Amino acid sequence: MIQFSNYDIISNLLYATQWTILLSIAAFIGGTSVALLLTAARLTRNNVVQKCVHFYVELFQGTPLLMQMFLCFFGLSMLGYEISAWGAAILSLTLFTSAFLVEIWRGCIDTLPKGQWEASRCLGLSFLQTLRHIILPQAIRVAVAPTVGFSVQVIKGTALASIIGFVELTKVGTMLNNATFEPFKVFALVALIYFVLCYPLSLYSKYLEKKFHVSR
Amino acid sequence: MSLVNLHQVHKYYGDHHVLKGIDLDINAGEVISIIGKSGSGKSTLLRCINGLEEYQQGGITLDGNEVTTEDIQVRRLALSVGMIFQNFNLFPHMTVGENIMLAPTIVLKKSKAEAADIAKAMLEKVGLAEKFDSYPEKLSGGQQQRVAIARALAMSPKVLLCDEITSALDPELVGEVLKVLEQLAKEGMTLILVTHEMNFARDVGSRVVFMHKGKVWEQGDSKTLLSDPQTDELKQFIGAVL
Numbered sequence: 022m023i024q025f026s027n028y029d030i031i032s033n034l035l036y037a038t039q040w041t042i043l044l045s046i047a048a049f050i051g052g053t054s055v056a057l058l059l060t061a062a063r064l065t066r067n068n069v070v071q072k073c074v075h076f077y078v079e080l081f082q083g084t085p086l087l088m089q090m091f092l093c094f095f096g097l098s099m100l101g102y103e104i105s106a107w108g109a110a111i112l113s114l115t116l117f118t119s120a121f122l123v124e125i126w127r128g129c130i131d132t133l134p135k136g137q138w139e140a141s142r143c144l145g146l147s148f149l150q151t152l153r154h155i156i157l158p159q160a161i162r163v164a165v166a167p168t169v170g171f172s173v174q175v176i177k178g179t180a181l182a183s184i185i186g187f188v189e190l191t192k193v194g195t196m197l198n199n200a201t202f203e204p205f206k207v208f209a210l211v212a213l214i215y216f217v218l219c220y221p222l223s224l225y226s227k228y229l230e231k232k233f234h235v236s237r
Numbered sequence: 238m239s240l241v242n243l244h245q246v247h248k249y250y251g252d253h254h255v256l257k258g259i260d261l262d263i264n265a266g267e268v269i270s271i272i273g274k275s276g277s278g279k280s281t282l283l284r285c286i287n288g289l290e291e292y293q294q295g296g297i298t299l300d301g302n303e304v305t306t307e308d309i310q311v312r313r314l315a316l317s318v319g320m321i322f323q324n325f326n327l328f329p330h331m332t333v334g335e336n337i338m339l340a341p342t343i344v345l346k347k348s349k350a351e352a353a354d355i356a357k358a359m360l361e362k363v364g365l366a367e368k369f370d371s372y373p374e375k376l377s378g379g380q381q382q383r384v385a386i387a388r389a390l391a392m393s394p395k396v397l398l399c400d401e402i403t404s405a406l407d408p409e410l411v412g413e414v415l416k417v418l419e420q421l422a423k424e425g426m427t428l429i430l431v432t433h434e435m436n437f438a439r440d441v442g443s444r445v446v447f448m449h450k451g452k453v454w455e456q457g458d459s460k461t462l463l464s465d466p467q468t469d470e471l472k473q474f475i476g477a478v479l
Contacts, residue, residue, distance in 0.1 A: 137326060139326065140320075140326035143287060143289070143389075144389075145312045145313075146344060147312060148308065150343055150344075154343065158330050
């Protein structure tokens with residue numbers, strides 16, 4: 022039987038961390054892109070479009086991420102679409118992330134006083150000009166902190182991808198545990214690595230919040 | 238022909254009948270003070286004139302053009318109507334100069350340099366030439382409101398609508414804003430003000446419109462009307478505010 026030294030455990034976990042980071046980044050990029058599109062759609066003030074976005078948000082916020090992953094992974098293959106664990110993980114995390122970001126950003130846009138829209142209108146700016154010059158520059162400042170804060174949820178969410186067989190930090194953690202029978206040590210290390218990934222983001226988010234709060 | 242004409246304008250918020258058949262004719266160069274209790278429909282009336290609020294019956298024309306809330310129509314209106322708000326509504330992420338230059342550059346398609354010249358001239362006019370590069374938050378309320386006036390003036394409007402523009406100011410800052418308005422009035426700018434400043438209405442205004450229960454209850458030359466009100470409602474109102 023192979024013996025795992027502490028060094029082996031740690032180096033394996035760190036290797037797997039790369040995949041966790043990669044998956045997080047991919048999901049975050051996918052999520053922000055989709056959320057941008059949905060936010061733009063929502064701002065068109067078209068009733069039907071708004072209802073669709075609302076439904077999308079409710080659907081993905083109202084169901085467990087794990088079920089979404091199962092549906093993407095097993096569901097899509099049942100329908101005849103071959104999808105890798107990696108693909109299913111990215112797809113479901115993108116859907117999940119975008120549903121939350123759309124809501125977060127909606128809040129940011131809605132916190133701007135109605136007077137900003139009215140003043141722009143009275144100066145003759147079109148809807149798009151108002152959005153571009155007045156609303157977005159202000160909303161983005163407000164949105165950065167909660168968006169960075171939410172990225173922590175995305176990182177933690179990637180752990181679920183282990184269940185559909187994607188080999189990332191949590192999955193390697195379970196594998197190492199099976200080999201070493203040292204759950205406390207292995208999972209404490211896994212948790213520690215997640216913490217090291219997430220804590221700086223939380224701090225950064227708090228820092229941003231303070232910074233933008235003061236300058237407004 | 239009158240510059241602004243309202244004919245039998247009715248406005249409802251749901252079941253609430255806010256404006257009940259407003260007729261009003263305003264000529265170029267007039268300074269109209271709209272007074273009345275809160276809830277009498279003064280601000281709503283003002284906001285109908287530049288298309289911020291929809292009205293359900295009647296007609297409003299501005300310089301011969303019909304006023305509607307259609308986006309494109311409102312934008313055309315913006316070229317002849319300026320609006321100043323109670324809460325200034327400056328753009329907080331832009332400097333004073335940028336606030337004023339924005340509409341001339343992107344709506345009137347003027348060059349940056351041209352817009353900057355306009356902005357400087359307008360700031361000069363409201364006595365804030367040195368604040369070009371300041372951010373709004375660094376200014377007092379009175380200064381912010383003067384910047385808002387400069388911003389509206391930069392579009393060279395024919396009419397300036399002022400919606401209780403001194404109501405959010407500390408008492409000692411009201412004077413500086415009124416002084417700017419007085420200057421504009423002297424230069425012949427058409428002003429329509431919703432205001433509680435009775436002294437200003439009497440001394441600077443040409444006509445006072447007293448609104449009550451969604452109607453123009455009484456109107457007339459400002460000095461005559463305020464010293465010799467005809468209706469009990471206006472008498473009561475003047476008694477209450479003075």
